[in-house]
Amino acid sequence: MRIVTWNLERLIKRKNQLLLDKLVDINADILVLTETNSIIKLENYTCISTDQLPINFDNIKYAAGENRVSILTKYKTTTRHKTFDSFTTVCTDIETPFGLLTVYGSIIGVFANWQPRFDNDLNGQLVDFGKIFPGRHVCFAGDLNITFSGRPWPSIKARQTLVEAFKTYGLINTTSNIADTVDHIVLSKDYVHNKHLEIETWNTDKKLSDHVGHLLTLTQ
Numbered sequence: 750m751r752i753v754t755w756n757l758e759r760l761i762k763r764k765n766q767l768l769l770d771k772l773v774d775i776n777a778d779i780l781v782l783t784e785t786n787s788i789i790k791l792e793n794y795t796c797i798s799t800d801q802l803p804i805n806f807d808n809i810k811y812a813a814g815e816n817r818v819s820i821l822t823k824y825k826t827t828t829r830h831k832t833f834d835s836f837t838t839v840c841t842d843i844e845t846p847f848g849l850l851t852v853y854g855s856i857i858g859v860f861a862n863w864q865p866r867f868d869n870d871l872n873g874q875l876v877d878f879g880k881i882f883p884g885r886h887v888c889f890a891g892d893l894n895i896t897f898s899g900r901p902w903p904s905i906k907a908r909q910t911l912v913e914a915f916k917t918y919g920l921i922n923t924t925s926n927i928a929d930t931v932d933h934i935v936l937s938k939d940y941v942h943n944k945h946l947e948i949e950t951w952n953t954d955k956k957l958s959d960h961v962g963h964l965l966t967l968t969q
Contacts, residue, residue, distance in 0.1 A: 751776065753772075755932065755960060756960035757784050760788065771951070778822060783818050783819075783856050784892070784958075794821040794823055795825075800816065801816050818839050826842065827844065829841045837870060838853065848940070853888070878914060887936065888935070892932050918937075923935065931960075936965075949964040
């Protein structure tokens with residue numbers, strides 16, 4: 750099974766087809782994409798997104814169809830869970846070959862480390878975790894705006910806050926050893942137990958978008 754996260758940098762028009770071609774080439778089973786747009790349509794995928802952004806919102810001028818997070822999957826989706834902010838987080842259950850997986854797609858800090866927005870996003874999502882994660886196999890992925898190795902960003906405190914939350918809910922950050930990355934794929938330890946995990950990255954030159962993409966492959 751292949752899980753991807755990638756920030757598409759609001760889909761710059763001249764690069765849209767290149768981005769879509771890359772997503773097709775990656776051929777993931779679950780994609781958690783951030784800074785997206787309703788033009789993201791891949792054959793044989795179901796897409797569940799955060800609410801479409803108004804043209805003028807959060808003091809930003811958005812193009813028609815823009816949204817902040819999209820979950821695309823080849824698998825069957827079932828229950829969609831309500832989150833604290835329907836513009837910034839989206840959560841749905843997905844029937845995978847390894848069992849039901851609750852996928853929570855996220856951006857923490859829509860304006861990177863600007864305060865108080867960053868802490869509001871982080872604290873709101875921590876409340877969601879308490880409501881949604883217990884008793885479930887979880888995938889928490891997206892642009893978390895937090896590094897877990899390399900230079901601490903935006904702060905040691907923010908990093909430690911999520912590390913403690915991962916311990917609380919029995920999660921493992923599969924991308925934590927990638928230095929200076931803020932995009933992550935976090936999974937329940939029980940879900941990945943006895944499975945082989947392999948991480949691949951692309952767009953390290955950041956020519957397609959301003960973020961590196963990550964692919965996690967799980968095999969028995």
